[in-house]
Amino acid sequence: MKSLKLLGLSTVVAITALTGCKPKGTETAVSGDAAQKVYVAPGKYDEFYNFVSGGFNGQVNVYGLPSGRLLKVLPVFSVNPENGYGYSEETKPMLETSHGFIPWDDQHHLSLSQTNAEVDGRWLFANANNTPRVARIDLKTFKTVEILELPNSAGNHSSPFLTENTEYVVAGTRFAVPMDDENGDVPIDSFKENFKGVLSFIGIDQQTGGMDLSFQIEAPGINFDLSHAGKKKSGDWFFFSCYNSEKANTLLEVNASQNDKDFIMAVNWKKAAELVKAGKGRKVVTEYAHNTWDESTHSATSTMKKEVVVLSVEDMKEAMFMIPCPKSPHGCDVDPTGEYIIGSGKLAALIPVFSFDKMIKAIADKNFAGEYDGVQVIKYEAALHGEVQKPGLGPLHTEFDGQGNAYTSMFVSSEVVKWNIKDLKVLDRQPTFYSVGHLMIPGGDSGKPFGKYLVAYNKITKDRYLPTGPELAQSAQLYDISGDKMKLLLDFPTFGEPHYAQALPGEMISKNQVKFFKIADNKHPYATKGEAESKVVREGNKVHVYMTSIRSHFAPDNIEGIRVGDEVYFHVTNLEQDWDVPHGFAIKGNQNAELLIMPGETCTLKWVPKKPGMYPMYCTDFCSALHQEMQGYVRVSPAGSNTPLIYSLNNKKDNAQSPVKEGETK
Amino acid sequence: MKTQSLNNLTRVLLIVCGIALIISIFVPLWSIYLEAPQYPEGLAMYLWASKITGEYEIINGLNHYIGMKTIHPEDFWEFTVLPYALGFFAALCLLAAFLNKKMWLYITAVLFMIFGVAFMVDFWLWEYDYGHNLDPNAAIVVPGMSYQPPLIGFKQLLNFGAYSYPNIGGGIMFGVALILAILAFIEFRKPKSA
Numbered sequence: 001m002k003s004l005k006l007l008g009l010s011t012v013v014a015i016t017a018l019t020g021c022k023p024k025g026t027e028t029a030v031s032g033d034a035a036q037k038v039y040v041a042p043g044k045y046d047e048f049y050n051f052v053s054g055g056f057n058g059q060v061n062v063y064g065l066p067s068g069r070l071l072k073v074l075p076v077f078s079v080n081p082e083n084g085y086g087y088s089e090e091t092k093p094m095l096e097t098s099h100g101f102i103p104w105d106d107q108h109h110l111s112l113s114q115t116n117a118e119v120d121g122r123w124l125f126a127n128a129n130n131t132p133r134v135a136r137i138d139l140k141t142f143k144t145v146e147i148l149e150l151p152n153s154a155g156n157h158s159s160p161f162l163t164e165n166t167e168y169v170v171a172g173t174r175f176a177v178p179m180d181d182e183n184g185d186v187p188i189d190s191f192k193e194n195f196k197g198v199l200s201f202i203g204i205d206q207q208t209g210g211m212d213l214s215f216q217i218e219a220p221g222i223n224f225d226l227s228h229a230g231k232k233k234s235g236d237w238f239f240f241s242c243y244n245s246e247k248a249n250t251l252l253e254v255n256a257s258q259n260d261k262d263f264i265m266a267v268n269w270k271k272a273a274e275l276v277k278a279g280k281g282r283k284v285v286t287e288y289a290h291n292t293w294d295e296s297t298h299s300a301t302s303t304m305k306k307e308v309v310v311l312s313v314e315d316m317k318e319a320m321f322m323i324p325c326p327k328s329p330h331g332c333d334v335d336p337t338g339e340y341i342i343g344s345g346k347l348a349a350l351i352p353v354f355s356f357d358k359m360i361k362a363i364a365d366k367n368f369a370g371e372y373d374g375v376q377v378i379k380y381e382a383a384l385h386g387e388v389q390k391p392g393l394g395p396l397h398t399e400f401d402g403q404g405n406a407y408t409s410m411f412v413s414s415e416v417v418k419w420n421i422k423d424l425k426v427l428d429r430q431p432t433f434y435s436v437g438h439l440m441i442p443g444g445d446s447g448k449p450f451g452k453y454l455v456a457y458n459k460i461t462k463d464r465y466l467p468t469g470p471e472l473a474q475s476a477q478l479y480d481i482s483g484d485k486m487k488l489l490l491d492f493p494t495f496g497e498p499h500y501a502q503a504l505p506g507e508m509i510s511k512n513q514v515k516f517f518k519i520a521d522n523k524h525p526y527a528t529k530g531e532a533e534s535k536v537v538r539e540g541n542k543v544h545v546y547m548t549s550i551r552s553h554f555a556p557d558n559i560e561g562i563r564v565g566d567e568v569y570f571h572v573t574n575l576e577q578d579w580d581v582p583h584g585f586a587i588k589g590n591q592n593a594e595l596l597i598m599p600g601e602t603c604t605l606k607w608v609p610k611k612p613g614m615y616p617m618y619c620t621d622f623c624s625a626l627h628q629e630m631q632g633y634v635r636v637s638p639a640g641s642n643t644p645l646i647y648s649l650n651n652k653k654d655n656a657q658s659p660v661k662e663g664e665t666k
Numbered sequence: 667m668k669t670q671s672l673n674n675l676t677r678v679l680l681i682v683c684g685i686a687l688i689i690s691i692f693v694p695l696w697s698i699y700l701e702a703p704q705y706p707e708g709l710a711m712y713l714w715a716s717k718i719t720g721e722y723e724i725i726n727g728l729n730h731y732i733g734m735k736t737i738h739p740e741d742f743w744e745f746t747v748l749p750y751a752l753g754f755f756a757a758l759c760l761l762a763a764f765l766n767k768k769m770w771l772y773i774t775a776v777l778f779m780i781f782g783v784a785f786m787v788d789f790w791l792w793e794y795d796y797g798h799n800l801d802p803n804a805a806i807v808v809p810g811m812s813y814q815p816p817l818i819g820f821k822q823l824l825n826f827g828a829y830s831y832p833n834i835g836g837g838i839m840f841g842v843a844l845i846l847a848i849l850a851f852i853e854f855r856k857p858k859s860a
Contacts, residue, residue, distance in 0.1 A: 625806070
C-alpha cells in the first residue's frame, strides 16, 4: 500500500516536472509593455508602411507597423473582382503575356525604389515567380502601372532586386531552361548541354520609372535563388546566390545537395552595361509582353517585344565571378556599408560572410580556384571575411539594423538570430512561431536602415489564432530591436504565403498621395465629362454606353433597345472630385466582375446579355445616404427585334427634367 | 485753417488704410468652413472681391441632398463691382491724406461705414437666399429647417458645423473701418481741446 502511494506521488511529481519542461510558448516571450508599444490610438497613424508579398495570391498587401493593421490589398498579377482589375477593358492588357492572358501568379519579393542607397518612396517593384514578370507599383496611387514579362526565363525567383539608385531591376531565373531561340523540345536529360540560367537587367527610367529590358546574361545552367545589389563601394556589383551547381534534374532534394559548396555569383552590372553599349552580345529573337498603364487615359496597353540582347559567359570574362558558398545558399544580402556579403547556406551549419574588398583583391591577384562552365571561381578563403559559427539551423535571410548588427532567420530552428557583422559573435536569439522564412527591418536592405522593428514572416501558424479548418493563415511577428535584446511585441495573420517585404516611414509616401484624378485631365477615349455628354451609341452589334456616376445616380439610368447578341460596353466616368468617393458599377448576370471607379476616372465593363429581360444595374460602393437609390434598368429584347434604342435620366412624367433621348447609330 | 487740417499721424494712417484696401482686392475677404464627421479634413470656401475659390464644387455636390442651389461665381453681380468699390475707397483714403482736410476724412469714414454695412447686409441676403430657398423635391426635407450659414461665427447645420470668418481682406475692411472711426473721432474732438 505504502509503495503504491509512493508510486502515485512520484507520478504526480514526474508529470508536473515534465510539463514544466515543455518548451515555453509566446505567453512568456512577450513582456508587459508590448501592448503599449504596438497600440496606435484611434486617429493616429502607424509609423511605417509595410508592403508584404502575397505569395500565391499574386497580390501585395499593405500593413501598418507597429499595429499590424491591414491597410490595403493591391492586385498586381491577379484579377481582382473587388475593383475589376484584370476584368475591366482598361486593365485587361496588364495581365497579357506571350502565353496570352494570365490572371494569377506567385508573388515573392518586393523592392522599394532607392536613391543613394536609401529608400525614396517613389515606386515598389514586385516579381511574378511563375510566369516571369516584374511589376512596378506607383506609390502615389497604389496602382500597378507597369508589368514586364521576361524572356529566356522560368521561375523568376531572384527578382526584383534594385541597384542603389534604381538604375536596374534584376531578375535571375530559378529554373535553367533552353534559350527561347533554341529548340525547347529536347530530352530533359540533355540538361547540361541545353539548359541555361539567364539573368535579366531591366533598366529604369529615372523620371518616369518606366522599365526596359536592357540586356540579359546567359549564365551557366544553375538555379539562381536570391540576389542583392551592392551599395556604396560595391554599388557596381550584383550578387546572386546559386544552388544546384550539381546541375541535377531529378530528385533535387538529394541530387542538388551533394556539393559541399555552391556559389554566390558576382556580376559587375556597370561593366556589363558598357559591354552591351559597345555592341557585345547577340540578339535573341523571342517574344515578351510589356504592359503599361497610362494615368491620363486610365487605360493599359500591351505591346509584344521581339528581341533582347544577351551577353555570353565569354563576353563577361572580366565582369562575372563565382564565390564558393557553403551549402545551397538561399539569401544573399549586402550590409549597409556595402562591404559584407552574407550568403545563407540553408543546409550549412554556419553563415559565411564575404568581404567585398577581399573579393576585389582576389580578382586582381587572380586568386582563383579554377573555372565553373567558363566562369572564374575565386578561392573561398580569399573572399571570406569569416564564418558565424553555430548560428542556428537553416539560415535563410539576413537584414541589418544599421548599427553593425545582422539578423538572420533560421527556418529549421524557428528563431531569429542577432549577430555582429565585424566579429561574427552571436548576440541574441529569439524564437519565432513557427518556421520563419523571410524577415524584414524597415530599410533593412538599404544603406540606411530604420533599425527599430523587425518583422518575421512565418510559414507555419498552428496555435496562433482561432483555427480555420485545414488551412491556416500565415503569420507575421513584430520584434522591437531598439535594445540589446530583441523583444517580441505582436503577431498578426497575413495573406497568401508572405515572402520578402519592405517597409518605410509613413510620411515618405502619405504626403504624395493622389486624392482624385482631375476630370479635366481625363483623356480616356470614352470619357463623359458631364451628364449632358452622356449617350448611348450603337455600332453594329456593339453598344457603347457613355455613362456618368455622381452621388447618387447614374446618367443615363434607363436604357432600352439592347438585344441578345449585343456586346455592351459601359464606359462609366466618375464625375466626383473628392477624396475617397469611388463609385461601383454592376449589372445582373454579368460574367466578369464589377467596376470600382475612382473620382475622375473612366472604367469600362463589357457585358454580353444572354437572354431577354429586365436587367438592373447599381452602384456597389456605399457612396452616400442615397446610395441604395443609385440604380437603373437595362431592357434586353430578343435578337433581331426592333425595340428602339433609347436612354434617359429622370424621365418620369410628373417630374420631367430630361427627355427620353434616342440612341445614335453609327 | 489750421484747425481744419489733419494730424500727421492721421495722414500716415489714412495712407496705410488706402494701401491696405488695395491689398484687400487681391486676397480672400471671407472664409466659410464646413466640418462634418465624414469630412474630417473640412471643406473650405473663400470669397474674394472678384471670385470664389476653395472646395465649393464639393459643397455643391453635398447641397443637392437638401435641395440648396449650387454656387456658381457667375451668379454674383458683386464680383464685377467689389474690386472697383474697394479701389474707390482706397483712392478716397489716399485723397483725404493728400488734401489734408478734416471734411474729407469724415466723408471717407461715413461712406466706408455705409459701404461696410451694405456689404454685410448683401452677404447676409445671399446666405438667406441659399439657406431658405430650397427645392421642394429634395431628397432630405427636415421640417422647419433652413441652412443659412452664420454671418460671423459658428452654426450647426444638421451634420455640418459651419464656420464663417473674415479672411485677410475682411480683416482689413474691419480694421480700416475701425481706424477711420477712431481718427474721425479724435480729429472731431481736437479743436475743442486746442
